Amino acid sequence: MKITIVAGARPNFIKIAPIIKAIEKKQSEGIDITYRLVHTGQHYDKNLSDTFFEELNIPHPNANLEVKSGTQAEQTGAIMVAFEKELQQHPCDLVLVVGDVNSTMACAIVAKKSHIKVTHVEAGIRSGDMSMPEEINRIVTDSITDYFFTTSTTASENLLKYGANPNDIHFVGNVMIDTLTQNLNRISAPVFWDEFGLTTGNYIVLTLHRPANVDEAQSLLTLLQGIDALAGEKKIIFPVHPRTKAILGDRSLALKNTLMVEPQGYLNFMFLVKNSFAVITDSGGISEETTVLGVPCFTMRNNTERPETQTIGTNTLVGTSIENLKKLFGDFLKDGPKPAGIPELWDGKASERIIEILLQK
Ligand code: UDP
Numbered sequence: 001m002k003i004t005i006v007a008g009a010r011p012n013f014i015k016i017a018p019i020i021k022a023i024e025k026k027q028s029e030g031i032d033i034t035y036r037l038v039h040t041g042q043h044y045d046k047n048l049s050d051t052f053f054e055e056l057n058i059p060h061p062n063a064n065l066e067v068k069s070g071t072q073a074e075q076t077g078a079i080m081v082a083f084e085k086e087l088q089q090h091p092c093d094l095v096l097v098v099g100d101v102n103s104t105m106a107c108a109i110v111a112k113k114s115h116i117k118v119t120h121v122e123a124g125i126r127s128g129d130m131s132m133p134e135e136i137n138r139i140v141t142d143s144i145t146d147y148f149f150t151t152s153t154t155a156s157e158n159l160l161k162y163g164a165n166p167n168d169i170h171f172v173g174n175v176m177i178d179t180l181t182q183n184l185n186r187i188s189a190p191v192f193w194d195e196f197g198l199t200t201g202n203y204i205v206l207t208l209h210r211p212a213n214v215d216e217a218q219s220l221l222t223l224l225q226g227i228d229a230l231a232g233e234k235k236i237i238f239p240v241h242p243r244t245k246a247i248l249g250d251r252s253l254a255l256k257n258t259l260m261v262e263p264q265g266y267l268n269f270m271f272l273v274k275n276s277f278a279v280i281t282d283s284g285g286i287s288e289e290t291t292v293l294g295v296p297c298f299t300m301r302n303n304t305e306r307p308e309t310q311t312i313g314t315n316t317l318v319g320t321s322i323e324n325l326k327k328l329f330g331d332f333l334k335d336g337p338k339p340a341g342i343p344e345l346w347d348g349k350a351s352e353r354i355i356e357i358l359l360q361k
Contacts, residue, residue, distance in 0.1 A: 001359065002092040003119075004111075005036045007061075007081070008042030008103025011176070011285045013025045014266065015098040015121060018178035018351035020058060020115065021044040024357055033359065037089055040079045041066040044357035052267040056179065072102065072133055087114050094119055094358070098175070105137040112144040112270040117361075120209055121296055121354060122331050123148035124155030125305035133213070136282075138305070147195075147361065149354050151288075152308050152343060172353040173345030176288050181348030183267065190268040196235065196259055200275040204234050206258070209241035210282040212320060213300055219320075223300070226322030227280060228255040230329055234277055239264045278332070282323070287315040291317075292346060298325060314340040 008018045014229075016037070026033050029265035039061035043049045047175070052058065065082035067075060087095075087110060097104040098121040108118045109191060123142050127135050139162075143146065150156045150166060153175040156227075157201060159169050163275035206227060214220050227236060236258040240248070264272065273279055278296040281287065283308055291313025298318050309315035314337065318325050 001033045001094065001356070003033070004068045004087070004090065004092040004095045004116075005035050005037050006040065006083075006095060006097045006103055006107040007037070008040035008142055009099075009134070010043050010048045010263075010346075011102060012098050012103065013049065013056065013058060014179050014285070017056040018053075018182060019096070019098075019121065019354060021182070022355040025352070027140060028361070029163075031359065033117060033355070036063070036092065036184075036220055037061045038086055039064045039082070039106075040083070040100060040107070040293075041068055042075065042079070042103050042105075044068055045261045045263075047265065048242070054181070055266050062229045076102045076106045079103055080110050083107045084114070087111065087116065087156070091308050092116060094147075094361075096121065098122055100125075100134040100141070101136045102133070103139060103191040103200065105140045108141045108144055117146040119147040119149070119165075119358065120145040121149045122151055122155075122158075124150045124159040125152075125167070126158050127303045127305040129303045135305070147358065149350075149357075151346075151350075152305075154231060154307055168354070170357050172348060172357070173350030175236060175350045176285055176344045178348050178351045179266075179290055180270065180292060181269075183270065184274075187274065189271055189272040190261070190264060192259075192261060196237070198235065198275075200276045202234060203272075203276055204231060204236050205272050205276045205279045205281075206236050206238040207241065207279075207281045207283055207286060208238075208300065209243050210301065211273065211284050214241075214244045214247050217249075217251075219322075220244070221253065223320075223322055224253060224255060224258065225282060226325065230322075230326055231257040235259060237261060237272055238308060239269065241279070253354050255308065278329075286345075290314050294343055298329060298332075308343040311319045312323045312341050312343050314338070325326070 067078040089166045094117045096119040111118050147168045150171045156169050156171050238260045281297045282300045287309040297315045
């Protein structure tokens with residue numbers, strides 16, 4: 001079996017790493033399975049791309065489509081044009097896409113139109129919020145996927161509602177958690193740990209990059225100032241995403257507790273998260289990782305496509321207003337963290353299950 005694996009953005013790299021390891025394990029057992037890794041170039045900053053390849057031992061991509069930034073349509077179109085050529089030059093049995101970025105959708109469309117089977121890892125999750133580009137990418141991708149791999153029974157049920165064939169839906173667990181499990185003993189403190197006087201539990205990790213939170217400069221500032229004031233004695237470590245950095249420009253923010261740092265590599269970032277007092281974020285992936293690490297997480301969004309992080313895990317859905325955050329964070333300080341568990345099959349073995357199932361197709 002010849003698989004082309006597509007990855008374009010930071011969360012994709014984290015998701016493909018254990019899938020590649022699972023394939024290589026099968027190869028070492030003499031099983032006939034090969035892969036070709038295609039990087040679309042959607043994320044190209046060193047600290048959003050190369051660092052993850054190095055730290056997670058992901059092999060150098062066989063091809064880089066180098067599409068870089070652009071509007072939604074420019075980026076999607078550029079990926080489709082380049083990936084069509086890639087598939088013509090390097091035919092395969094199956095294209096595997098992960099997550100919900102533009103590369104996921106663009107490459108799924110090209111593969112399907114080239115009569116190649118499409119596999120979607122992290123299929124079926126839905127926020128119900130069509131203002132998010134990711135939600136459109138999820139719906140389009142799943143509408144043409146042949147083999148669905150899901151992280152939850154809710155995601156599988158969503159696919160059934162959309163009319164997917166039950167035989168093609170496989171609830172296997174979470175590849176993001178495979179990476180976490182495989183690397184937990186490798187995480188390490190960032191260089192600024194001592195310099196900033198960080199100790200376990202004396203800081204909050206903050207990440208914000210979703211358009212709804214960062215694209216309007218004034219509301220972003222209000223949010224950052226509110227979070228800074230909320231922290232009390234705690235410091236706030238804020239790895240600033242390039243999108244957020246571009247909006248902030250060179251404004252002076254006058255924040256007392258907030259320390260802005262570059263986007264962190266995976267091993268430093270997971271160390272920061274694991275040892276933090278709490279996380280405030282608008283990321284989906286981070287709400288999964290905090291769930292498994294048992295770290296309280298406050299999500300600055302009105303909805304989540306990962307409801308199990310809330311019903312089972314440590315995630316609290318805040319909305320986007322600082323007032324709501326103040327109230328919910330205050331409740332947490334008063335009442336302590338809510339009891340939390342780990343969702344079914346988030347056990348670090350999802351990738352092995354995926355490859356096992358694909359080999360039977
Ligand atoms: N991440 C990281 N360094 C950072 C911020 C995030 O390694 O400075 C990791 C994080 O642990 C998670 C992934 O990047 O695994 C999430 O990426 P992002 O928030 O960009 O995407 P989303 O999950 O919202 O799609």
